[in-house]
Amino acid sequence: MEQPDECFDPLQFAVDLNLSDIKNVNLDENVFISKGLINQANGSSSIESKSLITQANGSSFIELSATKVTCAIYGPRETSSTSDESYSKCLLETSIKFSPFARQHRIDPLSVQYDNDEDCEESELCSRLEEALLPCILLHKYPKSQIDIIIDVIEDDGQHLLSAIILSATVALIDACIELYDTVVAKSLKTNDSLFTLCYMPNLAQVSCIFFDGEATPNYLDELTDEAVKQCQLLHKAICKVVISDLKSAAALNRKIV
Amino acid sequence: MSSSEYYCVPGDRLCPCDRATAGPGTYEKQNCIYASIAGTIQLTTVDQSSNNSDKKPIISVIRQDRSLAVPSVGSLAYCKITNVTSRFVRCLVFAINNQPLKTPCHGRITRENIESINKDSVVCSTKFRPDDIVLARIIALGDANAYLLSTAEENLGVITARSVAGGKLIPISDCQMKCPMTNTVEPRKVAKIQADLTDEVSKLT
Missing domain, CATH: 2.40.50.140 (Nucleic acid-binding proteins)
Known part of the structure; x- marks a missing residue:
């Protein structure tokens, strides 16, 4: 059985690209993406593949410069919501929490208010994350269910937070085997006192959303967009490489066990 | 069925629509088939003898280590x-x-x-x-x-059940099950045991 002529080798998207290459291109920036950890316990007798967060369906850890984020996906599971929308489509539930030591100034865990404060930073980030991810998930495949995305911000350097959150959610969604139209990659660019974040779907060549805080001329925004798209494509290659190498090591482990 | 060592991530374009039918783990968009999960690409040929003109192979993306069970109509x-x-x-x-x-x-x-x-x-x-x-x-x-x-x-219907006394019920007809401890007969909607299951049981005894 031969494959169709026009079939692409997906590996062509990920050839000759080390994470260290990105480091050189990305203007002295460290990128570290991890999807699963492989534990080798008791010598060679028991080998098992473990995710970062074992209870979750999918998990990931992302490090962009000094920003460190972990993400866990639970579900799709039965939803408790009874709205009409949840009947035909899947709901997305997001939760973002900062560690007490995430910022330069320590947050006192006792003083954090956990009531529904609409204008706090966490809910703002949650709504942005949902905006970025909703166009890329095949929501109609999971009727009457909901997907929980739980994100822990371990460290925040003030620039890459939003892009790291979106990247970690995407990698975790892939890990959880949830059907996606495309992998969403995000890139934040910081200049003086403005922060620009672009979420991009490289294979469909579509932008899922743009966030901009600050002042800029239309021309300057165009420049920023072009630059962010370029960097997004690099990040996409890095994600592909991580995901595929993870799949390969899982397959190798399966073969060993059999 | 041909399994390949080609890996893909969500969003990778696999082939045009007229060359294959989209199977699990893929979706169709703008006359092309794209992958929707990460995994290996698999091509399944449709049995040539089984009628109709639809002889295109089914392209699907398989994830061995983890698959997601979703309740859907008909399953x-x-x-x-x-x-x-x-x-x-x-x-x-x-x-x-x-x-x-x-x-x-x-x-x-x-x-x-x-x-x-x-x-x-x-x-x-x-x-x-x-x-x-x-x-x-x-x-x-x-x-x-x-x-x-x-x-x-x-x-x-009922595959396995326990009786009032706590014994594991044995099916004796399509609407009755018997307790081996007390010999009482309890009514149930019993599932007809599939052939492969009886083979398995006969191997054990």
Whole structure:
């Protein structure tokens, strides 16, 4: 059985690209993406593949410069919501929490208010994350269910937070085997006192959303967009490489066990 | 079936629509088939002898180490009965198509969907008891609380159950099960045991 002529080798998207290459291109920036950890316990007798967060369906850890984020996906599971929308489509539930030591100034865990404060930073980030991810998930495949995305911000350097959150959610969604139209990659660019974040779907060549805080001329925004798209494509290659190498090591482990 | 060592991530373009049919793990968009999960690409040829002009191979993306069970209409559900009322039976679905669910979901078998004949004279409590393990088919997404299930097929119904005395019931007909400890006969909607299962049992004895 031969494959169709026009079939692409997906590996062509990920050839000759080390994470260290990105480091050189990305203007002295460290990128570290991890999807699963492989534990080798008791010598060679028991080998098992473990995710970062074992209870979750999918998990990931992302490090962009000094920003460190972990993400866990639970579900799709039965939803408790009874709205009409949840009947035909899947709901997305997001939760973002900062560690007490995430910022330069320590947050006192006792003083954090956990009531529904609409204008706090966490809910703002949650709504942005949902905006970025909703166009890329095949929501109609999971009727009457909901997907929980739980994100822990371990460290925040003030620039890459939003892009790291979106990247970690995407990698975790892939890990959880949830059907996606495309992998969403995000890139934040910081200049003086403005922060620009672009979420991009490289294979469909579509932008899922743009966030901009600050002042800029239309021309300057165009420049920023072009630059962010370029960097997004690099990040996409890095994600592909991580995901595929993870799949390969899982397959190798399966073969060993059999 | 040909399995390949080609890996893909969501969004990778696999081939144009006219060369293959989109299978699981893929979606169609703008006359092309794209991958929707990460995994290996697999091509399955359609049996040439089986009628119609649709001879295109099915392209699908398979993930060996992890697959996601999603309740959908038409799939087989393994469930445990939680509550029996006069009009319906409530149950907890814990596996779909031989794949365990991470979190169980609620199901409901109405009185009309228990048997395929004499639907109106069915008494729920003579068909199922709480804690029975039942094989059923999902026939509708149902309301907000539960999926609608049906056992109106001869191979669907109670697979295993315990008697009042606590013994493991043995099926003796399609509507009766016997307790090996007390020899009492209890009524149930018994699933016809599939051939492969009896083979397995005969191997054991």
